[in-house]
Amino acid sequence: MAMDVESSSDERHWFPYWSSDRRRFHPDSPFFAPGNIERELLAKQIALDITEDERNHLQNLADEPYRGVFCPIVGCGASLTSLMNFEDHYRARHTSSCSVCSRVYPTSRLLSIHVSEAHDSFFQAKVARGFAMYECLVEGCDMKFKSYKDRHQHLVDKHKFPNSFEFLKNAHQSKNLRQKTQRKRATHKQEAAANAMEVENEAVDGLVSAISRLSTADSTPSSISFGRRHTRGLTFVPRSVQRERSSESKQ
Amino acid sequence: MTDESSPHRRDPIKSSVGNAAAQRRRQNAASVGKERRESLMRAKRFCRVGVSTAIDDNDDSPDHDMVIDEEESILEAQASSAVEELKAAVAFQGKGAVQKKISALQKLRRLLSRSEFPPVEVALKAGAIPLLVQCLSFGSLDEQLLEAAWCLTNIAAGKPDETRALLPALPLLIAHIGEKSSLPVAEQCAWALGNVAGEGEDLRNILLSQGALLPLARMMLPNKGSTVRTAAWALSNLIKGPDQKAATELIKINGVLKAIIQHLKNADDELATEVAWVIVYLSALSNMATIMLVKSNVVQLLVERLASSNSLQLLIPVLRSLGNLVAGDSCTTYDLLAPGHEITDSVITVLVKCLKSEHRVLKKEAAWVLSNIAAGSVEHKQLIFSSEALPLLLHLLSSAPFDIRKEVAYTLGNICVGPVEGDGRPKLIVEHLVSLVNHGCLSGFIELIRSIDAEAARLGLQFMELVLRGMPNGEGPKLVEQEDGIDAMERFQFHENDDLRNMANGLVDKYFGEDYGLEESSS
Numbered sequence: 186m187a188m189d190v191e192s193s194s195d196e197r198h199w200f201p202y203w204s205s206d207r208r209r210f211h212p213d214s215p216f217f218a219p220g221n222i223e224r225e226l227l228a229k230q231i232a233l234d235i236t237e238d239e240r241n242h243l244q245n246l247a248d249e250p251y252r253g254v255f256c257p258i259v260g261c262g263a264s265l266t267s268l269m270n271f272e273d274h275y276r277a278r279h280t281s282s283c284s285v286c287s288r289v290y291p292t293s294r295l296l297s298i299h300v301s302e303a304h305d306s307f308f309q310a311k312v313a314r315g316f317a318m319y320e321c322l323v324e325g326c327d328m329k330f331k332s333y334k335d336r337h338q339h340l341v342d343k344h345k346f347p348n349s350f351e352f353l354k355n356a357h358q359s360k361n362l363r364q365k366t367q368r369k370r371a372t373h374k375q376e377a378a379a380n381a382m383e384v385e386n387e388a389v390d391g392l393v394s395a396i397s398r399l400s401t402a403d404s405t406p407s408s409i410s411f412g413r414r415h416t417r418g419l420t421f422v423p424r425s426v427q428r429e430r431s432s433e434s435k436q
Numbered sequence: 437m438t439d440e441s442s443p444h445r446r447d448p449i450k451s452s453v454g455n456a457a458a459q460r461r462r463q464n465a466a467s468v469g470k471e472r473r474e475s476l477m478r479a480k481r482f483c484r485v486g487v488s489t490a491i492d493d494n495d496d497s498p499d500h501d502m503v504i505d506e507e508e509s510i511l512e513a514q515a516s517s518a519v520e521e522l523k524a525a526v527a528f529q530g531k532g533a534v535q536k537k538i539s540a541l542q543k544l545r546r547l548l549s550r551s552e553f554p555p556v557e558v559a560l561k562a563g564a565i566p567l568l569v570q571c572l573s574f575g576s577l578d579e580q581l582l583e584a585a586w587c588l589t590n591i592a593a594g595k596p597d598e599t600r601a602l603l604p605a606l607p608l609l610i611a612h613i614g615e616k617s618s619l620p621v622a623e624q625c626a627w628a629l630g631n632v633a634g635e636g637e638d639l640r641n642i643l644l645s646q647g648a649l650l651p652l653a654r655m656m657l658p659n660k661g662s663t664v665r666t667a668a669w670a671l672s673n674l675i676k677g678p679d680q681k682a683a684t685e686l687i688k689i690n691g692v693l694k695a696i697i698q699h700l701k702n703a704d705d706e707l708a709t710e711v712a713w714v715i716v717y718l719s720a721l722s723n724m725a726t727i728m729l730v731k732s733n734v735v736q737l738l739v740e741r742l743a744s745s746n747s748l749q750l751l752i753p754v755l756r757s758l759g760n761l762v763a764g765d766s767c768t769t770y771d772l773l774a775p776g777h778e779i780t781d782s783v784i785t786v787l788v789k790c791l792k793s794e795h796r797v798l799k800k801e802a803a804w805v806l807s808n809i810a811a812g813s814v815e816h817k818q819l820i821f822s823s824e825a826l827p828l829l830l831h832l833l834s835s836a837p838f839d840i841r842k843e844v845a846y847t848l849g850n851i852c853v854g855p856v857e858g859d860g861r862p863k864l865i866v867e868h869l870v871s872l873v874n875h876g877c878l879s880g881f882i883e884l885i886r887s888i889d890a891e892a893a894r895l896g897l898q899f900m901e902l903v904l905r906g907m908p909n910g911e912g913p914k915l916v917e918q919e920d921g922i923d924a925m926e927r928f929q930f931h932e933n934d935d936l937r938n939m940a941n942g943l944v945d946k947y948f949g950e951d952y953g954l955e956e957s958s959s
Contacts, residue, residue: 200942201935202861203898205850207808209763212676212720216804219839220752220797224713225477227749254888257932271888275927289923291930350929350941 258291260324294324302333303353322352479634479673482593483586484549487623487666508555511547515555518544519562526567534577541571541583548590556591556598564591565601572608578618585609585624592631599635606632606646613651613667623663626655630670640674644682648674653689656711658698668699668710675717683722686714693728700737705747712741712753719760726764730772735761736779742786748795755790755798758783759805769808775815783809784823791828796837803832803843810850814865817851821868830872833880838887845884845895848872852902864906873903878919885924885940890933897939900925904947913947922948 210216226240256263256271258279265271279291285304290296298320301308312318317329319336323344330336333353340346522544525536544564548554564587571584588609592599602609605628612625629648633640643649652674655667675682686692699711715734718725734757741754761768773780790802806829810820820826832844852872854863885896900921904912916922928940 200901200939201894201898203849203853203902204856204862205811205853207763207766207769207811208804208846209760210720211678212717213678217756220756220801222477223748223752223797225479228481257888258927259930259932265888272886275886279927279930289926291927295930 260292292324295322298322299352478593480593480599480631481627481669482549483589483624483627486582486586487620487627487663508553512555512558515544515547515558516562518547519559519564519567522567522571523563526570534580537571538577538580538583541580541587545583545586545590548587554590554594556594559591560598560601565604569605569608572605572612574611578621581612581617581621582624585612585621585628589624589628589631592628592635596635599632600639602628602632603642606643606648610643610646610648610651613648613655615651615654619663622655623666626652626663626666626670630666630673633670633673633676637678640676640682641679643674644685649682649685650689653686653692656699656714657691657695664699664703665707665710668707668714672710672713672717675714675721677717677721680721680723683718684724687718687722687725687728693732696729697732697734697737700734700741705745705750708741709747709750709753712738712750712757715757716753716760719757719764723764726761727767730761730765730768735768735772735783739779739782739786742789743782748798751790751793751795752797752801755801755805759801759808762805762808766812769812769816773809773812773816775813775819780819784820784825788823788825788828791825791832796840799832799836800840800843803829803840803847807843807846807850810847814854817854817865817868820847821851821871830875830877833877834883838889838892841880841884842889842892842895845881845892845899848877849895849899849902852906864902866906866908869902869906870908873907873915878903878915878921882916882919882921882924885921886927890936893928893933893936894939897925897936897943901939901943904943913952917948 254265254271255261256265256274256278258275261278263274263278265274280289281291281293281296282289283296283299283304285300288299290299302319308318312331315331317331319330319333321328321330321336321339321344323340326344328339328343330339337346337350337352340350341348518540522537522540525533525540528536544559548556548559568584568587571580576584588602588605592602609625609628613622613629617625629643629652633643633648649671652667652671656664656671658664671686675686677683696711696715699707700715703711715729715738719729738754738758738761742751742758745751745754762773773783784806787802787806790798791806793799793802806820806825809816829844829847833841833848836844852865852869854865857863881896881899883896884892885900887893887896900916903916906912907915922944925940925944928937931937931940
């Protein structure tokens, strides 16, 4: 188990622990709404000749407290129509991954900022010469800063980011282990799915066709190379492929 | 509430009226769809058929059938003229005045009860209310009172402003539910009052201050026949709050508790259903009522109903009453439902029955009740852990609709967590945690973390913390990682919700820091 990181303040490890408490609801509570609606539907069923369709439609109305919500990822605000929609939306729009280090970002803009700042020596050269290269992360702000620290301070002061927010460090697994795990996972999924002798080739074919079926560019890694499994570029397995492999047991 | 005992009455509602009318209905469908939806979900009930056969509808003509074919404008014209006729009848002093009044009232009543969208607004505009109030005067013939009350019932069954129009009639309606009234009259007046009470808090308060509670409560006492059901329904609308005062007042009335018990024990499904709803509100709102109900063995009766009935309509309020009693008062769980008591086992058994039901509401609320029992003593947690509920819960966590999964999550988590210890953290029941994780519950919780619902995400993260902290041999982080838990938590880095972001970041910082994975994890 990882050692506790020395933290400057205890709030870093503040946590609202699971507390085993009784939960009581007021009769008006939305918690009881489906049962209340069922009561009225059952009572009026005969009187008002409710059709099966009507009934289902009404039940669905009652069961959808998540209509008209917005995506909670900062800067997105996309309107979602149901619970399931969020998962699809998230996978389609917020899983850009860096092909170099496998860190995941919720938008392609942030991904590209990361790539510049973390993997681009040209970027570092310009920083060394005193150019303001560090962009503000909030889309539309357009401010640029000379150092990572200055940008961080700007995020905290102007945009109310928490002090502990670390853009650079935000893939918390060590780089080495992450790649190792990703590769292992990629292979494991490929093996499990392909189920044949020529495991890798079949799986790669499968991956290729799956990738070509992906609906947005965001989940395609910025570089792909095919062939044997230890190629760096293939460390990212699109989540939609992984999901297809594993059985979905939910509705 | 319709009278289902006269089958020939049902057919008119469903009678076919030919293509033309059907087409017109379809055309109107979109515009009335919304209105219909709202009317279906309101707590008010339209009176289509009389409360008793005391009314001699000697008119066996097609007039009996649902007025579906009529154009709205025709109906409105008829309503207008019916009110005019009533006005004349009320003013008339000579011989046969009473018959004139009753005849006019009947005309109006039919218009207001046969059509799908009765011409209430027109009737009100034409001045129906003051006339109806006059027809409710003391000493009037029962038939007159009945017809007038029936008209008022249906006027009150619709839109809010139409219900409010009944204000001038309230004192008289309340007066006529007194013990001296004939039963059908009392019942019809109770029905009207029930509709008014169902409209909103302010109207409930007016009714309460005008003294509606006591006579309505008396109507629920056992020797009153079929009016009991209507009275119970009206009462449930009257005490539903949000203020607890009416509920507390009700339970204090002499004979009420006894009547509730008796009905819960002996009544047919329909009456038991309405009484159960009264219990729902009593137990949700009034602490005094909760204590009194628990003391008088209500829990046992609720359990018996849950075990023996399969009527969804009855099961919902009975289950909810049980849930409210468990949620509202710690004595219920600790004293009455102590582990080892026979009743405790019965409660678990009926809750399992509800979990197995195909009805979503029952599954969800049963899981809620279990979660509250699991919030009790360590022995309660052990009880549920080793009961037949556990495999069911695990299954539901991975397969049920979202709202059920959330309640199940509460239950499973509560099973693993005991009272708060010295270091401020609730004690972990490691044995339970390990077993649940070994049975594969982790992925279900991680699924919740990915949900857009903040409460569910929070729950998932809290459980994650238990696993990370509490799994022996430092296995927690590995297990979480295997289930894509890190990924789920990392989603929160760019999440708007501060609370969730801090929780997730905190966990990842603490358990998956820089050094994670670099050491050979064979320790």
